[in-house]
Amino acid sequence: MLAVNVTKDTASDRNVPVPAKTKSKKPEKSEDEIAVDSLMGEIEEDLRGEELSKLWKQYGNLVIGAGLAVVVAVAGWQLWRQNQDQQRVEAAQQYEAAVKLIQDGKLDDAMTAYASLAEKKGQVYAALAQLQKAALALQKTDVPGALAAYKVLADDEKADPLFRDLARVLRALHGLDTENPLELEASLKPLLDPSNAFSPSATELSALLANKQGDTPRAITIAEGLAKDANAPAGVRQRAEELAAVFKTGSVPTPVAPTPAPVAK
Numbered sequence: 001m002l003a004v005n006v007t008k009d010t011a012s013d014r015n016v017p018v019p020a021k022t023k024s025k026k027p028e029k030s031e032d033e034i035a036v037d038s039l040m041g042e043i044e045e046d047l048r049g050e051e052l053s054k055l056w057k058q059y060g061n062l063v064i065g066a067g068l069a070v071v072v073a074v075a076g077w078q079l080w081r082q083n084q085d086q087q088r089v090e091a092a093q094q095y096e097a098a099v100k101l102i103q104d105g106k107l108d109d110a111m112t113a114y115a116s117l118a119e120k121k122g123q124v125y126a127a128l129a130q131l132q133k134a135a136l137a138l139q140k141t142d143v144p145g146a147l148a149a150y151k152v153l154a155d156d157e158k159a160d161p162l163f164r165d166l167a168r169v170l171r172a173l174h175g176l177d178t179e180n181p182l183e184l185e186a187s188l189k190p191l192l193d194p195s196n197a198f199s200p201s202a203t204e205l206s207a208l209l210a211n212k213q214g215d216t217p218r219a220i221t222i223a224e225g226l227a228k229d230a231n232a233p234a235g236v237r238q239r240a241e242e243l244a245a246v247f248k249t250g251s252v253p254t255p256v257a258p259t260p261a262p263v264a265k
Contacts, residue, residue: 091117091125098129102136111136118149122158130156130167138174147175154187165191165198172205181212200232207243220247 098113114136117129130153137145150171154164168191172184188209191202203226211219226232226240 087120088123088125091120091123095125095129098132107136107139118152121156124160127153127156127159127163131163131170134170134174143174143178147171147179150174162197165196169198169201169205172202172209176205176208176212181209185209185213194231200226200229200236203229203232204236204240204243207240207247211247216247216250220244223247 094113094117098110098117101107101110101113111133114129114133118126118133120126130149134146134149137143137149150167153159153167154171156164168187171179172188175184185206188202188206190196191198192206193199196202203222207219207222207226210216210222223240223244227237227244229237229240232240
């Protein structure tokens, strides 16, 4: 199962309500949190772990229906925040309903529900819904549909940059054999910065895409550089070393078809 590997941010920077800190016992997770927890765990298994685990750390404290994090002085501002919180609650409920549809085997209805939620751009649940749309499409072997969903999320300027980068990596991963390798590699270029959490995976995919373009020398250079990158996960370095060796032989095996992204259960 191919996977990818997610910069630490604060929940307040993402307009996600966070309950006031107290010394009382930590409350149990709500059903909404459990659903998101399950989804993120499954996506992490399908990807490569190291980046998405950071993504989960960022959103792991998401609390649906919590009170406003800050008491504001201006009533209009307070009302605006309350409205945003209510929208978040509604999105959580809609997402939970879609998860239930999957559990009941109603995949077409779930796809419709996720499509509706994904239209609410800028929300965490909208990004998750877009990922689930792609997951369902892959489950139906609808690769073009999945790639389209990933591209919509990657191009969504209102979405969290981490989700957008994740979508770029997934699109390149699942589009290796069908999409224009030059265009896919260009989409990964911003992720190659060492400070980007997806840099190792984007670099690995770039090596594969360079080889797809017939530029084997560059593919070898990229793979060898990644193999020597002390900041890359050990597994990625090992694969990069093996890729470089394979590229040098001039016989690159056909990649195993990626397992469809997970569907919440």
